[in-house]
Amino acid sequence: MMLTILPIAILLIIIAIIVAIILKGKKLVSIKFTYWLLLVYTVVLALATIAVVFVMSDSQVVTEVSEESMRESRVKLEKQLSTGKVDEIDRKHLLKHSSFDYSRPTINLRMNGAVMPKLLIERKTVNDGAIDAYAYTGGLYINGMDFTDRLTAPTFQLSNDQFEIYPPAYDNGINLSMMKSEFTITQFTGEGSSFFDPIEHQVPIIYLRIPKNLVIEDEQELEYLLQYVKKSS
Template sequence: MLSFVPIVIVVIMVIAITSLLINLTKRSSKALFSGSRIRWMFVGYFSILLICTGLSPLLPKGEITYQKVDVDQLERDSNELYEAAIQGNIENVDSKYIVKTRKFDYTEKQLNIAVVNEDFLSASIFVERKTTNDGKIEALHYQTGSGLNEMSISDLMQPLGINIDKNILMLENPEKIRLEFSQFQQAFPINQFTGKGDFSDTNNFYGGTSILYLKIPKDLELNNTYEIDLQYVE
């Protein structure tokens, strides 16, 4: 009930000012854009601005249900992950960035790598050769945080599809998701006093870094028939 009080006050103020302007108009027989009338119109407009500015902090505010993120921190996390993968220090990366882990028994001498539907793979692939031929392939998918307009959307990001079919390692991009957002912003009259800019529909998206880290037997030969960029870790 109390949340409606500020709105009622604004409505009453606007009606009062409007009535005053109407009465002044009826009493005056001067031209529409006479100096006196323009002066009163300016006073009325200025009064509305003051009222809106004063009551704006009292208006009900919706609860923020999303987690805010620091884009600079997201970039640092991505750089740290990428450097760790290049240097073969992936074990030192925080496990919270591991979104999927697969292990396969594989004793063949060769393994082909393919992407479903021949899409462009959304992740970088790093390959680490083990010191022994243990007959096992480990695939770890790492993904750093993602954000949109300082709002975390990391929980919405899905991992890669990873599977071995006979002698082919099949990789599949996550299913695309469609995000729809609604945004509320103070009106232009209020922004004139708060110093905030005009309304803008520009969105700042940061997708994070996606890495598939493969640990393969020492002598396993990888055949890259889809021109996938493989980076071998020394």
């Protein structure tokens, strides 16, 4: 609301100053026009500073995460998945968990989308007639800030003997307001401008727990994406 009113307020102030100059005429001729511009600019900065308070009151404040913490978190997740220690994985990495009843001897796996996720498969010790599908993420970091909770999960679909994985629908944008190295301050302090660091994001990791003797058809088509889990004791 405040951001909607701000441009209108600035425009009204500028108009008021121009009208005042016209009405006063020669009386203000001796005053340099640059002084008026400086006054308008100062008022704009003051209004913008006040507006920040209202914007931040309705926004979610996200804390920064160090590059080392991001790297350690991803490495730990991949190690836990590759060794089948899913019970030890932090819940923040789990995007989705679905279970499907399945008693057929074979199944076809299909992954859709331009970017294929990594696929890990764990064979259970029994034929329990169920497929457990998990989607994990290494996180989403923008400029060192954690936005993992804004990620959407991929879709799992089982139809007859075909299990399909669809990529997430990235339709929920993230609006950011950076409160660091603002131009309104750095223009006076002489500090350099601050830009966004690269976005740190990896495709989801799909983890499937399948019955012991379930045969995956056309397995060779997934050889570059598929990895069997070797559980460690």
